[in-house]
Amino acid sequence: MDTILQHYQNTRNYTQTICNPLKIEDYTPQSAAFASPPKWHIAHTTWFFEEMILKSFYPNYIVFDSEYSFLFNSYYNSIGKRIERHNRGLITRPSIDVIFKYRAYVDKHMTQLLETAADPEVVKLTVLGINHEQQHQELLLTDLKYTFSLNPINPKYTDHNLIEATNTESGWLSIQEGVYSIGHNTDSFSFDNELGLHKVYLQPYSISKALVTNKEYIEFIEAKGYQTANYWLDEGWYWINHNAIDKPLYWVKIDATWHHYTLSGLKPVNPDAILTHISYYEAAAFAFWKGMRLPTEFEWEIASENLNWGQRWEWTNSAYLPYPNFEIAKGAVGEYNGKFMINQMVLRGASSATSKNHSRPTYRNFFPPQTKWQFSGIRLAK
Amino acid sequence: MDTILQHYQNTRNYTQTICNPLKIEDYTPQSAAFASPPKWHIAHTTWFFEEMILKSFYPNYIVFDSEYSFLFNSYYNSIGKRIERHNRGLITRPSIDVIFKYRAYVDKHMTQLLETAADPEVVKLTVLGINHEQQHQELLLTDLKYTFSLNPINPKYTDHNLIEATNTESGWLSIQEGVYSIGHNTDSFSFDNELGLHKVYLQPYSISKALVTNKEYIEFIEAKGYQTANYWLDEGWYWINHNAIDKPLYWVKIDATWHHYTLSGLKPVNPDAILTHISYYEAAAFAFWKGMRLPTEFEWEIASENLNWGQRWEWTNSAYLPYPNFEIAKGAVGEYNGKFMINQMVLRGASSATSKNHSRPTYRNFFPPQTKWQFSGIRLAK
Amino acid sequence: MDTILQHYQNTRNYTQTICNPLKIEDYTPQSAAFASPPKWHIAHTTWFFEEMILKSFYPNYIVFDSEYSFLFNSYYNSIGKRIERHNRGLITRPSIDVIFKYRAYVDKHMTQLLETAADPEVVKLTVLGINHEQQHQELLLTDLKYTFSLNPINPKYTDHNLIEATNTESGWLSIQEGVYSIGHNTDSFSFDNELGLHKVYLQPYSISKALVTNKEYIEFIEAKGYQTANYWLDEGWYWINHNAIDKPLYWVKIDATWHHYTLSGLKPVNPDAILTHISYYEAAAFAFWKGMRLPTEFEWEIASENLNWGQRWEWTNSAYLPYPNFEIAKGAVGEYNGKFMINQMVLRGASSATSKNHSRPTYRNFFPPQTKWQFSGIRLAK
Amino acid sequence: MDTILQHYQNTRNYTQTICNPLKIEDYTPQSAAFASPPKWHIAHTTWFFEEMILKSFYPNYIVFDSEYSFLFNSYYNSIGKRIERHNRGLITRPSIDVIFKYRAYVDKHMTQLLETAADPEVVKLTVLGINHEQQHQELLLTDLKYTFSLNPINPKYTDHNLIEATNTESGWLSIQEGVYSIGHNTDSFSFDNELGLHKVYLQPYSISKALVTNKEYIEFIEAKGYQTANYWLDEGWYWINHNAIDKPLYWVKIDATWHHYTLSGLKPVNPDAILTHISYYEAAAFAFWKGMRLPTEFEWEIASENLNWGQRWEWTNSAYLPYPNFEIAKGAVGEYNGKFMINQMVLRGASSATSKNHSRPTYRNFFPPQTKWQFSGIRLAK
Known part of the structure; x- marks a missing residue:
């Protein structure tokens, strides 16, 4: 060690x-x-x-x-x-x-x-x-x-563009209802927002073993997903219309083929790769269109040991709020997390851009619902 | 009947x-x-x-x-x-x-x-x-x-200004930890967002029997509450500074005395009356300054039968999100609630402006955190 | 009298x-x-x-x-x-x-x-x-x-809609170069901005006896006038694109026919009537497309005694600036005109909405170049 | 040559x-x-x-x-x-x-x-x-x-900061009324907006031989110039209040002494140096406070041969509009000047930052009235 x-x-x-x-x-x-x-x-x-x-x-x-x-x-x-x-x-x-x-x-x-x-x-x-x-x-x-x-000449950073991962599993994982333990115990490092260990009651649920792929999302686009109001949260509908959004961040259609800017330059979209760079609004609309929903962060955490994760930050249907007994540390260090607990949604997991040894099942990432520039993705629940 | x-x-x-x-x-x-x-x-x-x-x-x-x-x-x-x-x-x-x-x-x-x-x-x-x-x-x-x-001549609507209520109880109510039932059962009317009955695990907590008064809030103002960054959520701090907010809505100081516009015209603030017209940001900052917090909507609902409520909509520390098994009705009626489930906080109770027979313990009101024009108030928990 | x-x-x-x-x-x-x-x-x-x-x-x-x-x-x-x-x-x-x-x-x-x-x-x-x-x-x-x-039911004010005037003359009026007198003499009423009488040198010019009609402006629209950058002032081009403007104020196309809201309700546009409700930007672009220009306010004033005018406020190519020896009156009355002398263009003449006995050849009306809600029109010069 | x-x-x-x-x-x-x-x-x-x-x-x-x-x-x-x-x-x-x-x-x-x-x-x-x-x-x-x-560490570019020039003359130059020739003749280089030579009638006027100094402008500040509405154009008054402007660009008061950022770093303001970095709004307000006015661009051009100029771009009271017979060149070169002829004021002269051999008396510089980042200054007329 x-x-x-x-x-x-x-x-x-x-x-x-x-x-x-x-x-x-x-x-x-x-x-x-x-x-x-x-x-x-x-x-x-x-x-x-x-x-x-x-x-x-x-x-x-x-x-x-x-x-x-x-x-x-x-x-x-x-x-x-x-x-x-x-x-x-x-x-x-x-x-x-x-x-x-x-x-x-x-x-x-x-x-x-x-x-x-x-x-x-x-x-x-x-x-x-x-x-x-x-x-x-x-x-x-x-x-x-x-x-x-934003540079029209599409600069290349390296050959490794971080977005080509594909699913290795499929199907659904079912979890029984009951009282479960959530949160980090204090032996190893965690941020203050993961503390402390506490009980949560979960209803029975199923969670997908695979993340949504580019191909599935293209089906949503082609089914007029961005043009159908009732798939969307009201704020999301306003947001896509006000900002003329009708595709994931970095995507552009060239001669009828979807391309996207990647860290190795402009590339065709690989249909089998896992979708990324979508907002919570888009994730929620996609799930609604599928007749499903996003998991809560608690459902995610309990299921996580039996899931493959780590390629995308996964939007959950949980708002970023304090756990019971959350305490803000004294001084500047105390400003790390607590003061952002409003108008943000929790993402769980990790992405292909996350540094090694940085991820854990209790990690609570969080961003406002319009956020797209992270390597975010969608896992469905029902 | x-x-x-x-x-x-x-x-x-x-x-x-x-x-x-x-x-x-x-x-x-x-x-x-x-x-x-x-x-x-x-x-x-x-x-x-x-x-x-x-x-x-x-x-x-x-x-x-x-x-x-x-x-x-x-x-x-x-x-x-x-x-x-x-x-x-x-x-x-x-x-x-x-x-x-x-x-x-x-x-x-x-x-x-x-x-x-x-x-x-x-x-x-x-x-x-x-x-x-x-x-x-x-x-x-x-x-x-x-x-x-907004009319400089302060028009009068009626003699009944809806803001003079005072607390009739004081002290704290303690609730044991355990699995509780939350939500509406379907025999009487409810909105879809209150359905269905489901279980929630609560840690032990105490909740105030009284709401925060004008006098207590004036103490917060005089303790430089609006000038102290670390009492505030980051968005709240930005919001009060960007909008030059340093007092509740409708308040104005005239010759060193706080007044406020009411439905019966401009009146001096009654220190003993229950505070109203404050945002979630202000409610959260006040609670932080007190070393306490706002209750969750679940804590509020379980405690409600032993509380006096109905004078103010009470900000909770719960985001407005779907209950388990929430279903959106078909057609236009289905647009009633579900599509607003983002970036809003739940308020529980009712206010002096709420129509008779309209309130119930499971009612979920919701507004964005900067909302002040409702008859909102603060109940503390710890 | x-x-x-x-x-x-x-x-x-x-x-x-x-x-x-x-x-x-x-x-x-x-x-x-x-x-x-x-x-x-x-x-x-x-x-x-x-x-x-x-x-x-x-x-x-x-x-x-x-x-x-x-x-x-x-x-x-x-x-x-x-x-x-x-x-x-x-x-x-x-x-x-x-x-x-x-x-x-x-x-x-x-x-x-x-x-x-x-x-x-x-x-x-x-x-x-x-x-x-x-x-x-x-x-x-x-x-x-x-x-x-802005009311979707198009309310009717009266039968008299103020926009049906047609030209009674045609052709061009030619004016010799020379030193001319401009401005109001003080015997009758004028605003301070018309004072005082002073000399201006004019180059030889021609000015149209008729105002631009709806028909002529429709030709401009059909010639892709609103889609051709080099007809427009840079600010005007930004303005029409940023505000999605491609027709005069109040115009709407219904079943391939131009209509406009008038004070007597929604009506078909009469091709022979004099164009109105256009901005300076549009007037300047139209003139450029015609290979002509707008007259200056001095050219207009000198020509005015031989022109038919009074149906539309006519955009000139003069900025609203003080005449030589312009003096601002003491006190509040002095705020009437002088302080608006920046970023506005002069309109001369009068419109069908101007009250009787209010117009005169030296009258200087003025508005920012995007203004459209006045009964404004175009007279060409060359 | x-x-x-x-x-x-x-x-x-x-x-x-x-x-x-x-x-x-x-x-x-x-x-x-x-x-x-x-x-x-x-x-x-x-x-x-x-x-x-x-x-x-x-x-x-x-x-x-x-x-x-x-x-x-x-x-x-x-x-x-x-x-x-x-x-x-x-x-x-x-x-x-x-x-x-x-x-x-x-x-x-x-x-x-x-x-x-x-x-x-x-x-x-x-x-x-x-x-x-x-x-x-x-x-x-x-x-x-x-x-x-905008960098808080006030980087230094060179020792030569371009702002230390002082006046070498004082007093007033008087010009007789009459018809004068304005504009460039085509033998040497000019931009299209200076063409062509044409006649202008000028009333008699006086123009200052010196530019306004920092000391004079500090007097304006201390006379509550930025707090007195009736010195200002209405737009200017809105502008200073909306943007909290109460001093020239780059100025900051440190321990009761005016300093300003210069290309050689943060320096005390030299009272005798010629004022710079002010907007048209401020120039006009200063002139009003003095009971004077800014010269027109024509007055400036006619007087220029008897003036010392070249240290500051001098705001004139002329809007940037086409000269008689102004013609826009065909093609891209034609976009150089004409399309900016709206909502801009003319500045004449040249500044200490102007390249050698670039200035001439007929040169028409132009900027919107709020512009401050150029080396602009004030010359008074009456």
Whole structure:
């Protein structure tokens, strides 16, 4: 088993690996308010270790640059003013070579601290920082894909486009009614929103062993799914009409054939691959059209040990709300999850862009229902 | 016990009673996209009986005016084109005297039908129409209050301003953990979203017997509640800052004293009265500041038989989502509830503006979290 | 020749005449930020006489209602706070019967004052108030038409729809180059923006004796005028595409025939009638397509004595800017014109909705280039 | 005198000189819809030579990259689809090293063409391309300043910040009334909007020999200029209030002292330097407060030979409209100026950021009245 230091270094190195195919220009732009520039991701994850650990636990630590606390803070209101989120793409200076020096500087000090420190609080916060960086590794990829997709020349990132997975199972899994245990127990790492273990009563249900494929979704499109009001939530119907949405994100029809932008450029849609880049609204409309529904997050969690999952974040029909006895941690770390518990839906599982060792059955991902730029997919229940 | 005809007539008459203090000018304006003009409420509730019942069940029924199907439809996409919601306030013609003729015409035919018909479908739809009209009776009052509040001369509607109720109990009610039954059984009327009866596991909890008062909320204001980020959900913090909100709806400070616009004009705020006209965001922030939380809708329902309620719609910490086995009815009636099940929070109870015989413990009201124009209030749990 | 009192009374009575076909409901709604409710027009014109004359010149004058100064002020920033322009349609109280009492009250006092007063300042301000009311008479009609047009049942105001005029002349009028006198001399009434008389050098030009007809404009539509970028100003091209504009205001095609909403209801477009309800952008694009241009306001003024005009406000290619030596009057009256001298284009002439005795060759009307709800038209020059 | 080839090469080299202090990251971001990234400026100016000259006049010319026609077109609708203006900042690929190869490729071919070609059309279009590039040189600086200003660390571009100029003259210049000649004669280069020479009648006027200084403008601020409605055009008053504007662009008060962001970083405002970065609205309000006015563009042009100018673009009180006999050229080149002739005000002169040999007394610059990011200033007239 890896030491905490090895775990730290592996994670930090993997962020670097993700950046290898990038050109200097690619680090700066921000293509939407919900996305961030690569530079910001790699600086912000570094800032987390400096702000939350080194400043408090490394004796006489000298910050790399006092302005970074402002520049690379994300949403931690308790740590002072931060740059307007939509202006992150204008931070050309500090330039990327300086940011990599910042990473090296923080890594050097973290390494020293982890080699020597036995303070369990340091270990705990380092694990949190590692998980935080892993989340940003996935966002780095999804944000980069979104930015590249808006460039008319369809830039290629790598050969590995993360969307070609197919189902390996089919049919339905049936679960009995009863009182079940939900949530994380505290022995291994989890985010605060997965705590604590509590009981939930479930009615009997069936859940699909396979995720919805591109082919199935094309059938929905061809059945006038986007033109039929009563398949849709009222907000979803408004949303698709107001934004002229009639296909998944990144899809475009060229000469009667569906293509989509992928991280390896523009490609034909593979009918057998698992559908991705759809919103909750689309997932719910598709399920309604099928005469089925999406599972709740509790149904998903209980079924998960007998499911194949990990290729797509799976929309559930559960709103992102606190578990019983949810407690918000004191200080800035407490801003991590709780304050987002409104107007978001829970996604369960993991995707092909999720970093290794980051997923678990109790993990609660969450996004507003119009979100499409994540590698999201649909699993049906009934 | 009332016959269905008496029930129908009482309800229809009560809508007229609400309108008695109005001047002709008051019937037309629409003050916000979420509100509707009085004329629209009284025509739309009439349209419901004509469209859903008379057209199908009254032999050879001749519609009062074929254009009303378009003018006074609300959100039933399956019944053809409808007027843009935000343009309802421009419908000066048909004038209000014609609309009252429309009501009389439909009432005459409904009376004939109810006097003779034994068709249980007619009875069932009539009960639905009555409950629908009762919902609009409450909206008529809340929408009128909102419109009047934007008139700088603070018009008076009646002496009865609906906001002076005080608590009659105090302290906490404790509930044991266990599996409880939630939802409506089908013997009496309910909306589809309350069905069907199902089991829910609840952890042990305590719920306040009293609602939050104006005095308690003023303490929150004076404790810089609106200026302290970490009391707030992130969306709520953005919302109060973006809209410069620092007090409940209708409140204004005059010479260091809080006043509020009421249906009987501008009045000083009574510290002992129960707080009202606050959003979910404010309810959640207040609860956080108190070190407590809002109850879930299930906790509320189980506790309800031992609570005093009915003065305020009480925000719960439950998102408006389908119960297990929720089924959407066929046709236009099926659009009533299910399609709004996203980005809304459940309110339980009833308010001083709710029509008599309309409330019950299983009733699920729902609004987006920024909603304030309803007579909403706060009950704490822990 | 009329006395000032007769002139006053005739004007006030004519406003009443315009209102005769209205129902009480029609007085309240405001259908756009640029339009005002009838109630507001008739109260505001009354307010002008009370605020500008009676308060200063009628001995011991008691205002009808002290709140009206706030409610019915328009854009005179120097006279204190005013109601948000877009909320004018919510002022159901005071009701219209009270407003007519307000008119009667002010009329009584104005009559007394004009019967006795010899103060030339009173006469001067009364003439200004009369002209002000005449402007609002035209706006009353254009705003009412706009509101009615948004009602799907196409209400009818009167049989007289103001748009059937045809050209009585054809051909071109040629004007020699030279130095000409422009502007109003001060013997009769004018607005401050027409002063003072000054010299302008004009190049030789020709100006059409006829205005563009519906038939000619339909040719432009059929020649793909709305689909051809290079006919349009860049802002105009953006505007028509962003707002999906491809025909004049109020036009709709029914079964391959152009119809338009008129004050006497929905009617087929008469090809021979003079085109109206077009924006400056459309006028400029049409002229470009014809290989011609719009006249400047100076060219128009010099040619006007040999032109037939008065059916349409004619867009000119002049921006609304101060004449040399333009002076802004002291006090609130000074806010009448000068502060609007940016981003507006001058229209010259008068329309079929302009009140009698209100037009003159030096009159400078002005609106932003997207304005369509006035009875505007096109005269070409080359 | 320079040959056309020397002129071409000097201009192209100067663009490179402007870019020398930039880091690779600086080339990409776009900080506002009205601004463009440096990469775009240097590619677009190159595209102009390729598209307008090489494609037509260089025998068998092979384009550098066929996608650039789409990527680096600006507003020439006749040359096919173009990238959304607000997405220019997302074009990370092609990277900047490729763009410099593109410049070298086009320069090589242009040099060959200019060394050999005697076609006067080539010379004429090359001169147009040179002037076009000079315009973009100025925009490159103003856009860069705007982007840098939004970075909280106040990046420094060079020591030369372009804003320290002071007046060298004072007092007033008086001009007699009469008929004057305005516009460019065709012997040397001009844009189409300066043509042709025509007569204008001017009333007698006086024009200031000096431009308004920072000190004078601070007096306006301290005299509550931004809080006094009647100094302002109505649109301007709305604009400053809606956008919370109470000082020139880039100004910030630190410890009671005015500072401003400059191209050499954050600096104290020099009271004696000439004011810059103000909108037309602010220029007009300042002039009104002074009891004066802005000159018209004709007054400015006639006075210009006896004025010191060239430090600031000077707002005039003339709208940007066509001169008599203005003709739009055929094809894409014709889109250069004419289609912007609405809702813009003319600025005359030149600024410290204007490229050498680019200014002349007949030059008509133009921007919407809220524009501030240019080096604009105020000259008074009366």
